[in-house]
Amino acid sequence: MAYQPFTEQTVVEHVRTLGLLEDGGIAHCEEIGDGNLNLVFRIRQGETSLIVKQALPYAKVVGESWPLTLERAWIEQLALREFASVVPRFVPVVLGSDRTLAYTILEDLSDFDIVRTGYLEGKAYPELARHIGEFLGQTLFETSDYAAGPIEKKRKERDYYNPELCDITEKLIFTDPYKDAESNNIETALRPDVEALWGDLKLKVEVTKLKVGFVTKHDALLHGDLHTGSIFATQQETKVIDPEFAFYGPFGFDIGQIVAHLTLSTFHDTLKRFERFTDVLTVWETFEKTFRTKFETAVEPFNTDGFVDELLQTIFSDTIGYAGCELIRRAIGLAGVNDLETLPETVRLERKREALTLGTTLIKQRHDIRSIDELVTLLAGVRV
Ligand code: SR1
Numbered sequence: 301m302a303y304q305p306f307t308e309q310t311v312v313e314h315v316r317t318l319g320l321l322e323d324g325g326i327a328h329c330e331e332i333g334d335g336n337l338n339l340v341f342r343i344r345q346g347e348t349s350l351i352v353k354q355a356l357p358y359a360k361v362v363g364e365s366w367p368l369t370l371e372r373a374w375i376e377q378l379a380l381r382e383f384a385s386v387v388p389r390f391v392p393v394v395l396g397s398d399r400t401l402a403y404t405i406l407e408d409l410s411d412f413d414i415v416r417t418g419y420l421e422g423k424a425y426p427e428l429a430r431h432i433g434e435f436l437g438q439t440l441f442e443t444s445d446y447a448a449g450p451i452e453k454k455r456k457e458r459d460y461y462n463p464e465l466c467d468i469t470e471k472l473i474f475t476d477p478y479k480d481a482e483s484n485n486i487e488t489a490l491r492p493d494v495e496a497l498w499g500d501l502k503l504k505v506e507v508t509k510l511k512v513g514f515v516t517k518h519d520a521l522l523h524g525d526l527h528t529g530s531i532f533a534t535q536q537e538t539k540v541i542d543p544e545f546a547f548y549g550p551f552g553f554d555i556g557q558i559v560a561h562l563t564l565s566t567f568h569d570t571l572k573r574f575e576r577f578t579d580v581l582t583v584w585e586t587f588e589k590t591f592r593t594k595f596e597t598a599v600e601p602f603n604t605d606g607f608v609d610e611l612l613q614t615i616f617s618d619t620i621g622y623a624g625c626e627l628i629r630r631a632i633g634l635a636g637v638n639d640l641e642t643l644p645e646t647v648r649l650e651r652k653r654e655a656l657t658l659g660t661t662l663i664k665q666r667h668d669i670r671s672i673d674e675l676v677t678l679l680a681g682v683r684v
């Protein structure tokens with residue numbers, strides 16, 4: 301069967317042929333996708349409720365003028381299955397997938413909130429930071445050379461060859477925000493601030509170093525887009541979704557992304573600063589403890605005394621740098637976030653300026669910040 305984007309009708313017919321719905325009953329289907337790239341259908345019939353996520357051959361956020369590989373759907377289901385083999389409780393169950401039709405069928409998590417939306421409604425997720433720290437510690441370690449061994453690791457790197465999606469990240473996070481690129485979304489009143497940023501040569505050199513790390517380090521399997529819209533949560537449970545940007549990249553990238561988005565959520569709701577910065581602390585501490593404990597089982601060539609301390613220091617400074625890049629990109633690049641975009645104009649401009657200033661500080665000072673307490677103090681020191 302050749303690729304066709306599903307409609308609410310054809311997706312039900314197709315899922316029926318897979319035996320995932322009872323014959324004859326009436327199924328209700330709704331397209332609920334609100335992301336930048338894909339169609340997402342929820343199908344309900346009796347007790348059954350499931351999600352079909354299908355890639356479109358272009359970036360929905362821009363339109364058909366930005367063609368995009370369908371292979372990302374295959375990568376996404378591979379990554380979900382890989383994560384499930386390490387931490388099944390932190391990912392949704394994959395019920396089916398098809399490479400040609402570019403879809404993944406998933407358990408429906410309708411009891412869960414998208415974390416970004418929940419935060420905007422003032423909700424809290426008390427287990428989220430610990431769960432994400434553990435997810436990161438377990439998956440980053442288990443997919444790295446330190447656990448997988450040389451042959452298996454290189455086979456996996458090949459499986460997650462994802463150049464088109466990496467190219468999006470390279471452009472939208474590391475390149476376009478630092479020049480007058482068409483993809484940028486710069487509010488007129490912010491133009492002088494952004495031009496000052498473009499004139500900051502030291503910053504541009506540091507961003508280039510982080511970009512070089514992104515394209516050359518193949519440390520572990522990353523989610524690749526770990527923001528609060530890629531996490532579902534309840535009061536007790538956490539599920540990571542949407543790893544279509546998955547690839548082998550630097551350990552610190554996903555951690556930096558989540559640090560940035562926890563920070564962005566405080567720009568919307570200043571009353572939640574203490575809670576969210578405590579979450580930043582918990583994510584890092586849980587990641588570090590999990591990774592360090594697992595490192596005791598590292599395969600023999602890597603378990604040299606003292607090595608893990610240096611490795612964690614590098615991951616920490618990369619985390620800070622990538623968090624800084626994400627803050628800047630979400631303030632002036634393509635794909636803004638509702639944490640900022642839903643604010644009234646005067647506040648929004650002020651917060652975006654703060655995102656630029658904080659992002660710049662994090663990138664430039666990443667090697668001087670020596671502990672998570674120092675980082676949290678710096679984040680919390682921002683006037684919001
Ligand atoms: C064209 S895609 C824009 C952004 O949406 C995704 O969620 C990623 O964050 C990407 O950078």
Ligand code: MG
Binds near residue numbers: 335336525530542
């Ligand atoms: Mg996504």
